[in-house]
Amino acid sequence: MKDTKGETELKKWLSISLSVLISSGVLAGCSSDNSKDNPASSPSGTASATAQPTAAAQDDMKEKLELNIMTISYEGGGWPANNSMIDYLNKKFNIDLKFQWISQDNYKEKLNVLAASGEFPDSFLLLKEDFLKWRDKGIFLDVKPLLSKYPNLAKNLGGEEQLQFMSPKGKYYSFPYYQIETQTSFGIRKDWLDKLSLKMPTNLDEFYQVSKAFATQDPDGNGKNDTYGFSASLVANKTDFKHVDPIKAAFGLVDNWGLKDGKLISWHTQNKELKDFAAYMNKAYTEGVLDKDFAINKVKDPQDKYEAGKVGIDDVVPNVFYQTLVPNLKKVDPKAETVQLLPPKGPTGLQGTSTNAITQRIVINAKIDAKKQDRLLKLFDYLMSDEGNTLSKNGIEGTHYKKNGDSYEKLPAFDQDRPMLISAWYLRRFDLNTQIRLWDDKTMVDNVNQWFKNSEPFKWPNLAAGLESTTDTKNGVTIDQKFMTTLIKVIMGEQPLDAIDAAVEQWKKDGGDQITKEYNDAYLQSK
Structure with missing residues (x-):
């Protein structure tokens, strides 16, 4: 039985009432319009x-x-x-x-x-x-x-x-x-692949089978069921996932905002893609392939768990990988070997990796x-x-x-x-x-740049990154947190898959439709 510490804490977080979320100025990052008219409130x-x-x-x-x-x-x-x-x-x-x-x-x-x-x-x-x-x-x-x-x-x-x-x-x-832009990329334990006689995964199905083997076939050889295939966390304000962008992209989800029929759409409105992603993640969670603490992990926890030899796949920054991650992992397992894993292909052949704006x-x-x-x-x-x-x-x-x-x-x-x-x-x-430092080995520098080069074809940009929506600025965090609460419950099996449809409609009603209009107006003006 894997360690499920934190699940009680997670359920407490998920049960936070909507009224608390809406009233929480610190969490939601909300600000009152009063500051526009009252200098003292600015x-x-x-x-x-x-x-x-x-x-x-x-x-x-x-x-x-x-x-x-x-x-x-x-x-x-x-x-x-x-x-x-x-x-x-x-x-x-x-x-x-x-x-x-x-x-x-x-x-x-x-x-x-x-x-x-x-x-x-x-x-x-x-x-x-x-x-x-x-x-x-x-x-x-x-x-x-x-x-x-x-x-x-x-x-x-x-x-x-x-x-x-x-x-x-x-x-x-x-x-x-x-x-x-393409700062992070999946890294995978090649020594675990070799030990379990597995091939490098190229699509979501293969990614899952490899991840499941990492979680169930004792790849570290310690005789304990204490490893996961992959991990995840939430971003700091709990409005999105982190460490699983290639999985989201493979299912056709946009990176926050993308184009469809010439108009910007939010990932919060992609019902089918959201359900496909949630079903995949739910299976991984239920079968112990996904880190059970994914929703209460701090942002850096998946990397720490990878360095500790408890996770077989994680997204890494190449510079940090060679300068920090490899030395730390080698202390745990001197035979550990990590190689770059390109984004797995989704059901329709889509691929994408974390892309910074x-x-x-x-x-x-x-x-x-x-x-x-x-x-x-x-x-x-x-x-x-x-x-x-x-x-x-x-x-x-x-x-x-x-x-x-x-x-x-x-x-x-x-x-x-x-x-x-x-x-x-x-x-x-x-x-x-x-x-890169003055003393860094040229081979290492070349390897870092090769990771960046390999990721370049798989850019997955947020097309509204530089645009402004006043409604999103004021209320976006609150309604996104509310949406994420439902999505996480679906992944954990606490709500059915169809709950996503209701969450999509609620997001639109709570301000998402207005945010979409404002971003599209800004997008047209920027062209």
């Missing part, structure tokens, strides 16, 4: 007509300034206050740099707490829905009038298109957080004074320079690495200090090899 504490400076003050950097930055911690932890990178940047820019590294599972809650207090950091990372929710309330600095002083920002962050993205015409309210944005608080704006932008501009890019990816020469002739050697302090976090989790260049 998270910035100012009216939405807050004046934006046209040029930052000249700053000779003689005065020491405190700079506060908040971002998502994707793999736990961050820099402590005495980190060598903090010390280096503090000295170079005469600043007292303070980072808040917040878990991706708690980030939205933290943002809403800050919004309620009106005390945002000097600069912080935002997901699309929060950026759009607060974009026109005078909270974010328009950096466009200032960029002429900071050429590296204009040059190395995707150019005007990316700087303008999701801001009103003529405004740059954010910098893009760069993500490789650059909708995460880095903003500067418009409330900070012009001198602090300039210091912060100088720091950002430096990080985008050649010298700063080398620093943010590799750390400090002599501390985190050293040069030996024509080659480089990583020093132990690199793994202890993790100097690359400012690049990996905050601000970085548009560069496919943004997480």
